[in-house]
Amino acid sequence: QVQLVESGGGSLQAAGSLRLSCAGFGYSSSITYMCWFRHALGNEREAVATIYTGGSDTYYGDSVKGRFTISKDNIKNTLYLQMNSLKPEDTAMYYCAADYRFPKSSIQRLSPGSYYYWGQGTQVTVSS
16 A cells, blocks of 8 residues: 655745655555646646656646756655745645556646545645
């Protein structure tokens, strides 16, 4: 049973930086894709960044390109999201998700329904 535990969220002012972590427990080499989603009040869950665990293939949502970086440490079984130049509109609950199914189309990689394992989320609040 894979468990994902996010950490690193917090409250900060705009233009600041945060690094989110997602520790995997019971982690299996069968995990193929991992993704950071976010969910802001009144909005739908949005894919922020996704990574293919078998390589370095990444994808970023348009709103975070150039500001956020997704990475993974396979030895530590940890996924990261480095967030720079944060804006108030980045305020949301951030979730880590993982899945074992392969392959995924570009649309599937961004779809919450394509991920089986989810963490409990970590809140990020950015003030102006």
